[in-house]
Amino acid sequence: MSDVDVCVVGAGFAGLTAALRLKRSGHSVALLEARDRVGGRTFTVSGPDGLWIDRGGAWIGPGQDAILRLMREFDVPSYKQYVDGRAIMVTGGKQYRYKGTIPLTMSPWVVANMGAVFAELGHMSKSIPLEAPWTAKNADKWDRITLADWLDRHTLSEQARTLLEAAIAGCHTSAGSEVSMLFALYQMASGGGPGFLLGVENGAEDARPVGGMGAISGPMTTELGDAVHLNRPVRRIVQDDDGVTVHANGITIRARRVVVAVPIAIAGQILYEPMLPVDRSFLHQRMPSGAVIKTNLVYRTPFWRDDGLSGQSFAPGSPATLTIDASTDRPQPGVLCVIDEGPMARRLTKLGPADRRRAVLASVAERLGEKVRTPVDYVEQNWTVERYSGGGMMSHAPTGVLTEFGPALREPCGRVHWAGTESSAVMCGWVDGAVRSGERAAAEVVAQLV
Amino acid sequence: MSDVDVCVVGAGFAGLTAALRLKRSGHSVALLEARDRVGGRTFTVSGPDGLWIDRGGAWIGPGQDAILRLMREFDVPSYKQYVDGRAIMVTGGKQYRYKGTIPLTMSPWVVANMGAVFAELGHMSKSIPLEAPWTAKNADKWDRITLADWLDRHTLSEQARTLLEAAIAGCHTSAGSEVSMLFALYQMASGGGPGFLLGVENGAEDARPVGGMGAISGPMTTELGDAVHLNRPVRRIVQDDDGVTVHANGITIRARRVVVAVPIAIAGQILYEPMLPVDRSFLHQRMPSGAVIKTNLVYRTPFWRDDGLSGQSFAPGSPATLTIDASTDRPQPGVLCVIDEGPMARRLTKLGPADRRRAVLASVAERLGEKVRTPVDYVEQNWTVERYSGGGMMSHAPTGVLTEFGPALREPCGRVHWAGTESSAVMCGWVDGAVRSGERAAAEVVAQLV
Numbered sequence: 001m002s003d004v005d006v007c008v009v010g011a012g013f014a015g016l017t018a019a020l021r022l023k024r025s026g027h028s029v030a031l032l033e034a035r036d037r038v039g040g041r042t043f044t045v046s047g048p049d050g051l052w053i054d055r056g057g058a059w060i061g062p063g064q065d066a067i068l069r070l071m072r073e074f075d076v077p078s079y080k081q082y083v084d085g086r087a088i089m090v091t092g093g094k095q096y097r098y099k100g101t102i103p104l105t106m107s108p109w110v111v112a113n114m115g116a117v118f119a120e121l122g123h124m125s126k127s128i129p130l131e132a133p134w135t136a137k138n139a140d141k142w143d144r145i146t147l148a149d150w151l152d153r154h155t156l157s158e159q160a161r162t163l164l165e166a167a168i169a170g171c172h173t174s175a176g177s178e179v180s181m182l183f184a185l186y187q188m189a190s191g192g193g194p195g196f197l198l199g200v201e202n203g204a205e206d207a208r209p210v211g212g213m214g215a216i217s218g219p220m221t222t223e224l225g226d227a228v229h230l231n232r233p234v235r236r237i238v239q240d241d242d243g244v245t246v247h248a249n250g251i252t253i254r255a256r257r258v259v260v261a262v263p264i265a266i267a268g269q270i271l272y273e274p275m276l277p278v279d280r281s282f283l284h285q286r287m288p289s290g291a292v293i294k295t296n297l298v299y300r301t302p303f304w305r306d307d308g309l310s311g312q313s314f315a316p317g318s319p320a321t322l323t324i325d326a327s328t329d330r331p332q333p334g335v336l337c338v339i340d341e342g343p344m345a346r347r348l349t350k351l352g353p354a355d356r357r358r359a360v361l362a363s364v365a366e367r368l369g370e371k372v373r374t375p376v377d378y379v380e381q382n383w384t385v386e387r388y389s390g391g392g393m394m395s396h397a398p399t400g401v402l403t404e405f406g407p408a409l410r411e412p413c414g415r416v417h418w419a420g421t422e423s424s425a426v427m428c429g430w431v432d433g434a435v436r437s438g439e440r441a442a443a444e445v446v447a448q449l450v
Numbered sequence: 451m452s453d454v455d456v457c458v459v460g461a462g463f464a465g466l467t468a469a470l471r472l473k474r475s476g477h478s479v480a481l482l483e484a485r486d487r488v489g490g491r492t493f494t495v496s497g498p499d500g501l502w503i504d505r506g507g508a509w510i511g512p513g514q515d516a517i518l519r520l521m522r523e524f525d526v527p528s529y530k531q532y533v534d535g536r537a538i539m540v541t542g543g544k545q546y547r548y549k550g551t552i553p554l555t556m557s558p559w560v561v562a563n564m565g566a567v568f569a570e571l572g573h574m575s576k577s578i579p580l581e582a583p584w585t586a587k588n589a590d591k592w593d594r595i596t597l598a599d600w601l602d603r604h605t606l607s608e609q610a611r612t613l614l615e616a617a618i619a620g621c622h623t624s625a626g627s628e629v630s631m632l633f634a635l636y637q638m639a640s641g642g643g644p645g646f647l648l649g650v651e652n653g654a655e656d657a658r659p660v661g662g663m664g665a666i667s668g669p670m671t672t673e674l675g676d677a678v679h680l681n682r683p684v685r686r687i688v689q690d691d692d693g694v695t696v697h698a699n700g701i702t703i704r705a706r707r708v709v710v711a712v713p714i715a716i717a718g719q720i721l722y723e724p725m726l727p728v729d730r731s732f733l734h735q736r737m738p739s740g741a742v743i744k745t746n747l748v749y750r751t752p753f754w755r756d757d758g759l760s761g762q763s764f765a766p767g768s769p770a771t772l773t774i775d776a777s778t779d780r781p782q783p784g785v786l787c788v789i790d791e792g793p794m795a796r797r798l799t800k801l802g803p804a805d806r807r808r809a810v811l812a813s814v815a816e817r818l819g820e821k822v823r824t825p826v827d828y829v830e831q832n833w834t835v836e837r838y839s840g841g842g843m844m845s846h847a848p849t850g851v852l853t854e855f856g857p858a859l860r861e862p863c864g865r866v867h868w869a870g871t872e873s874s875a876v877m878c879g880w881v882d883g884a885v886r887s888g889e890r891a892a893a894e895v896v897a898q899l900v
Contacts, residue, residue, distance in 0.1 A: 144598045144627040146849045177594040177850030265735040278799045285715040288735035349728045384728055398848035399596045400627030
């Protein structure tokens with residue numbers, strides 16, 4: 001039994017940030033992490049010759065001031081995402097190579113449809129108040145329909161609909177039928193609009209920290225020192241009049257306040273005594289994690305660049321739905337990140353590892369050529385089966401959840417405060433949102449501890 | 451550590467039935483129950499002078515052959531629900547007193563609209579294959595839209611829409627915006643059509659066991675004897691090549707197979723090693739329980755009968771949404787059951803008990819008169835805050851869940867079999883479905899143990 005001011009549960013970016021801010025403001029902290037590593041839904045590993053690979057959250061973009069501030073604190077520079085050359089899109093049985101956001105050589109009907117829907121999404125998302133999306137003028141209406149249904153009704157071209165659903169639902173790592181339209185608009189608004197969500201340059205994949213996300217979480221962990229306890233999954237949180245007792249495997253922490261900084265479905269696996277208020281209890285049953293596999297293919301050089309390709313490709317329905325150049329800031333080796341999301345990630349999960357590898361490599365080779373088939377390293381991270389993420393990369397709200405339970409996302413429950421990117425009004429779903437949520441939760445706690 | 455053939459988790463009707471069938475077929479059984487009582491989402495309590503009250507699931511109806519068979523086995527007779535006299539509906543600011551299914555003195559426009567929608571629901575639900583609703587011809591289409599949205603688009607009269615949404619979403623103890631249209635149709639089909647779901651006579655509230663549900667679960671528990679272990683919440687289920695180890699508070703059971711017979715969200719709070727296959731793991735995050743409060747008001751006599759009233763009333767948006775005569779088979783005392791569901795149940799949960807009681811009694815008094823205000827007993831059961839139900843009375847599927855994860859509802863995961871009313875193709879959501887699911891799971895296990 002260890003006595004501290006604040007116990008933080010979960011050492012992803014939300015928990016690390018909360019713990020760091022609390023420690024720096026003079027409070028004693030214990031940070032309990034279920035895994036044998038920090039980082040949560042980010043996970044940087046190192047290879048030979050200065051290579052590092054982000055197996056989870058990796059990118060940063062404009063407007064993500066919280067993570068940028070943290071990078072400045074720890075002297076972590078960024079570098080721009082490689083975007084030179086042409087991107088590839090595979091749709092309607094054809095492969096398009098193009099520059100810009102979409103292939104303009106597609107049918108003008110499809111292009112016009114996509115443009116119109118994109119503009120409409122931008123317009124709609126502007127009406128969402130970030131701090132309280134459930135108060136939007138059309139909140140009730142949009143929370144009664146799914147993203148898939150809205151696209152069905154507003155996209156006349158079947159091909160445009162398929163592309164848009166794959167792209168937007170992909171961001172939610174779930175099927176479009178699972179996601180509330182209000183939540184989809186909220187998440188777009190939270191990032192600054194659909195252009196940020198779906199864009200690379202000046203969007204959500206604009207740049208990366210040199211050294212990967214681990215270059216930030218590493219020194220945070222060092223500064224936290226022996227406050228960090230790995231391999232301590234929290235099972236039970238008991239509140240009483242004087243404080244809170246946090247029971248984890250092999251350790252019990254007594255604290256004045258607790259910050260729970262884990263994905264919402266994982267927060268639901270902790271036993272709370274007394275029970276949480278009904279809306280928070282119910283929220284835990286209602287914001288599931290998605291499915292996602294990130295596979296980093298390592299090659300001696302980023303050979304696609306020599307072929308005039310950016311490495312970025314999008315082929316909905318294929319076993320390599322998205323690819324993006326994920327090389328470090330050095331000229332070599334070349335790293336290509338393959339991202340499969342939602343139903344495709346679940347389908348691939350059910351294959352054996354050998355079949356999955358074969359399917360992924362064959363699919364990418366159709367786009368980037370035969371060299372793809374012989375990577376020097378194949379680094380697969382299946383977040384779908386990560387026990388302590390409950391899936392990846394982010395939770396989504398099904399219909400009816402934001403309007404019925406939204407206020408419970410951030411509302412503290414007695415001595416229990418909530419962090420995690422899903423609880424951030426700004427940049428909800430990104431690493432930056434996680435950092436913001438950690439800062440907000442730390443500020444809530446500090447205000448109570450005075 | 452105790453060694454048995456089969457460990458059953460959860461002593462609701464699903465678990466009790468599974469354990470009983472397994473025991474009778476010659477297998478040794480341990481039945482672990484988290485609460486200090488059996489019955490799960492049924493809960494019968496006794497009062498003075500032979501009075502008994504069902505605080506949870508209470509009714510039976512035609513087609514519910516599994517529970518009827520169980521009642522015959524234990525010599526439990528049934529009696530018909532009291533339906534004489536007029537029912538009351540409060541809608542559009544008016545109180546209607548009527549016989550039959552709806553007040554025909556309402557605007558003909560509203561009546562015609564309700565009739566048309568009701569017929570359409572019947573027609574649609576007929577197309578749902580009960581064993582695999584995700585294979586219905588329109589499954590994808592209907593799983594992309596919510597019950598609320600479908601009603602918005604198919605009910606021209608606002609008043610009819612409000613009534614229908616309150617009635618159907620009420621059955622799911624959730625907001626209409628939360629429920630998939632495919633799931634709503636499936637549940638109707640599972641009971642034999644919308645008439646069964648929403649009806650009293652010849653519907654889901656046609657009759658009751660004499661002595662309440664406890665008159666059935668009681669002798670089942672007696673027959674199971676020392677196989678039943680109360681106050682043993684299960685925390686961890688570990689499968690290996692030779693069997694399965696079930697870890698509960700204060701007891702560990704070693705078995706060849708396990709039947710998990712708890713609501714789906716509660717099954718998600720158990721730690722499985724190794725992890726469950728992805729679709730089952732994800733299902734646990736995706737079928738939440740609803741909110742419901744059942745309040746039984748006890749009076750010296752069922753005075754409403756003398757006033758020519760059946761005791762049945764429906765007032766959407768009021769703190770006593772539904773009432774129904776819940777007296778025993780004796781002429782007195784009179785018992786009136788008040789049912790509040792979904793958002794209203796959550797709103798009432800947030801009031802203090804005294805305010806809640808005041809609101810409920812005032813609301814019922816407007817319908818049944820001043821005598822309502824002075825019950826001789828006030829028996830409130832708030833399933834919303836029952837830790838080991840996770841809510842009540844049943845789980846619902848949000849959009850996208852049945853089509854993406856439906857097959858995982860019943861598919862065993864190694865040595866782990868699944869029961870619970872939500873896993874029953876027939877009478878899904880009723881006590882009868884729970885009994886059926888227990889019989890099906892027991893048969894699965896028996897086939898494996900030969």
